[in-house]
Amino acid sequence: MPPVREEDEIREFPALGPLEAQVIHVFVDGMKVLGLPRSIGEIYGMLFISPEPLSLDDLVERLGISKGSASQGLRALKGLGAVRETSLENSRRCHYEADTELKRLVGGFIREQVRPHLESGQSKIGKLTESAEGEDDPERREFYLNRVKQLEHWMQKGRFVLPLLQKVLGE
Amino acid sequence: MPPVREEDEIREFPALGPLEAQVIHVFVDGMKVLGLPRSIGEIYGMLFISPEPLSLDDLVERLGISKGSASQGLRALKGLGAVRETSLENSRRCHYEADTELKRLVGGFIREQVRPHLESGQSKIGKLTESAEGEDDPERREFYLNRVKQLEHWMQKGRFVLPLLQKVLGE
DNA sequence: TGTTTTGTTCATTTCATATTGAACACTTCG
DNA sequence: CGAAGTGTTCAATATGAAATGAACAAAACA
Numbered sequence: 001m002p003p004v005r006e007e008d009e010i011r012e013f014p015a016l017g018p019l020e021a022q023v024i025h026v027f028v029d030g031m032k033v034l035g036l037p038r039s040i041g042e043i044y045g046m047l048f049i050s051p052e053p054l055s056l057d058d059l060v061e062r063l064g065i066s067k068g069s070a071s072q073g074l075r076a077l078k079g080l081g082a083v084r085e086t087s088l089e090n091s092r093r094c095h096y097e098a099d100t101e102l103k104r105l106v107g108g109f110i111r112e113q114v115r116p117h118l119e120s121g122q123s124k125i126g127k128l129t130e131s132a133e134g135e136d137d138p139e140r141r142e143f144y145l146n147r148v149k150q151l152e153h154w155m156q157k158g159r160f161v162l163p164l165l166q167k168v169l170g171e
Numbered sequence: 172m173p174p175v176r177e178e179d180e181i182r183e184f185p186a187l188g189p190l191e192a193q194v195i196h197v198f199v200d201g202m203k204v205l206g207l208p209r210s211i212g213e214i215y216g217m218l219f220i221s222p223e224p225l226s227l228d229d230l231v232e233r234l235g236i237s238k239g240s241a242s243q244g245l246r247a248l249k250g251l252g253a254v255r256e257t258s259l260e261n262s263r264r265c266h267y268e269a270d271t272e273l274k275r276l277v278g279g280f281i282r283e284q285v286r287p288h289l290e291s292g293q294s295k296i297g298k299l300t301e302s303a304e305g306e307d308d309p310e311r312r313e314f315y316l317n318r319v320k321q322l323e324h325w326m327q328k329g330r331f332v333l334p335l336l337q338k339v340l341g342e
Numbered sequence: 343t344g345t346t347t348t349g350t351t352c353a354t355t356t357c358a359t360a361t362t363g364a365a366c367a368c369t370t371c372g
Numbered sequence: 373c374g375a376a377g378t379g380t381t382c383a384a385t386a387t388g389a390a391a392t393g394a395a396c397a398a399a400a401c402a
Contacts (some may be wrong), residue, residue, distance in 0.1 A: 019315060029288065029291065035204070037391085055346080057348085066392045067349075068391070069391055072351090100318075114204075124197050128193055134189075145371090160339075164339065165336075169328055208359080210360075226378095235364045236361080237361065238378095239361070239362060240360080241380085265379085305349080
């Protein structure tokens, strides 16, 4: 497998300059770490490095993605509070710009991506105790109940740590 | 689409009791959030809820996964420090048990999954400034340099927050 | 009203990644 | 030594999530 040269990466976005392409790569990687699709990274990166607000069709052209992707990506980013709509005068299209307040971004991510999973885990764990109680062998039952306790303890830590994170990262 | 009943989920693991199946589901979901493959969640979950250490073939049988998956999954879990090898007497096979110390788990995850990405992002961002300097229009250049600064600032926060996380979650 | 612009939806396709399983290496035993 | 037991590797495959794009609304014009 030949190594990927930087030029190759940049040709990925024929409509963009090197800086824009590099920034977008950073965000694509970042979003991947957070479990978000690459198109969302591309869109946010594009808006982040654009001095002017961009319309949906701007994104479609510059990134070479479909209208569907752009639409869905923008919806998700709005949900995260990562993108602001601005109604530019002398155009009836909607234009978007990146919101760069870390506190808001972290908050949105936690609200949309972390909390739901924590809560569903929470409810799953709630049902575990009764399953453990059903074990006949007392030694095993003890072990199982301990493990369930452990899980509950971890969840507790999780709930404790989230607001802390928000506070620390809040500028 | 008919709703998934709990029985259906449990039939997924014919060799397991309800408690084991439920616990494994919790870990599969959890690992998915962290971006790790389901087989790793299954293996760790199985070990977590097993009172005795299990061999590779135990995992293959009980979870219904391939030897290849089990082997690779165990390797990854060892890398994360989430699994301990114990050499059981009267068996020459290697047996494994879950390590449940949260501090160790968080540390392993940060070391294996988070740090590498942070560092690659770091180096990418390092190269951005020169690209921004290349912009001719002074107003745009100013904007670009500000955004790059912003990125650097975020990275800094990230590096600052990780050890804090480890400390807070350390039992 | 009909037409154009703008954006959304969702069945299909594409693509990245996880999983498989057969071949392989290494031990241990007889 | 050969045979059986144990675990790894990796090319091929299966799977699931994301991207596509055509059909569809909804609004803005003329």
